[in-house]
Amino acid sequence: MTTVRPDALAEPVDRVGKGWTASLSLANVAIWVGWYGPLQILLARQAEDFAPGAGMSKETLLAWVTGVGAVVSLAANPFFGALSDRTTARRGRRSPWIVAGAAGGALSLLVLGGAGGLWVMTLGWCLVQLTLNAAFAAVTAAVPDRVPRLQRGAVGGWIGAAQILGAVVGTGLATAAGGIAAGYAACAVFTLAGVLPYVLRQRDLRLAAADRPAWSWGSFARGFWLSPRRHPDFAWAWLTRFLINLSNALVLLYLLYYLRDRLHHDDPEQGVLILTAVDSVALLATVVVGGVWSDRVGRRKPFVRWSGALMAVATGVLAVWQTWPSAIVVAALLGVGLGVFMSVDFALMTDVLPTALDRGKDLGVINVANSLPQVAAPAIAAPIVTHLGGYRVLYGLAAAVGLAGAVLVGRIRGVD
16 A cells, blocks of 8 residues: 655655746845845944944954854754744745744844844844744755755755855845945845745645644754764764855954955955955856756765865965955855855755655754854854964964865765
8 A cells, every 4th residue: 555645745756947946046045135234244343333332352242243143043943944844834834934034034133223232233133043044944944845856956056046145135235225224124125025925926835734743842852863873974964064164154254354454455345245246256157057067967975075175275275365366366266166065065965864754953953054153153263363373374274174074075975
């Protein structure tokens, strides 16, 4: 007798269309605008304003705020992913959380824009991380819900392009708006508006109440632990992503201050925008191509390995050649490597998920590898920049960390 699995838990076989991919990508753009408008420009400007009254340097204050927010993100992403796995709403498992998270994120950005000191700034950023991670967990889980394995590289490429486009749009909005409050307001409007086409036009898969696992706090909490012994490929894939993301976070955290204090750039905010644009053009040139190529040859690991190695080499160049032209060259190289890495690594992650029932939670655990570097990077970078050798040592360390991630992808055995 054949057992028919519910649609929400079945392995997808039908390819998704361009409309579905486009609307999901736009939702990703919207969420990343809500993150990167603050991270690239607005939080750094607020840190400069609030540091004198807080009795600390702007670097330390920014590290403290982003670090606390990243701790919230660590818990929020897998938590809301697990909740979406168990949601039986009429609109589906994922869409309600996308709407609630984006709306909450928009309101939290407005709170952040009205901050008058360190504590409200910290609270606002924590709320942004909490709410937008709810939306992001649901958006990410929609891919293994709906996309067959041999299309995930291509879809991952478009999502990767959307994420970097979100960084560019967020940086552009924060810069063009003029003031801090206006920048946050612009990002808030875009964040909410950008998710609407997906939730209004695309059908979400609904989980039947009978298929939802029995609830208990104990089993819910235990579900977040995935044994590296039982799921070694999942563990190695997580570590690879963590190390490469940590390397990238170490490069980006003090970029505004690096241009101002080390390179003495005349307009460091404009410089950040230029570097982001260069990185984005290079990334957009490779992110979809890399994912499609990976789908066609049916291989993932070589793409992840060599893209990670290229990013490590580029970061190493930044450690020894510290000029404005070198920053542009490095931005281009990082974009090429990151484009391939983002699309193929995303497909690799979906290929090593343990169970269909826990896709949202398991992807949330994987997304901790995106958030944890935001906690670790400030703790590592602040003392290095201020006391232990400055930006040259920081970028040398970042290169070594990224190279380690590229090498360890070879430990994944279940995916070619």
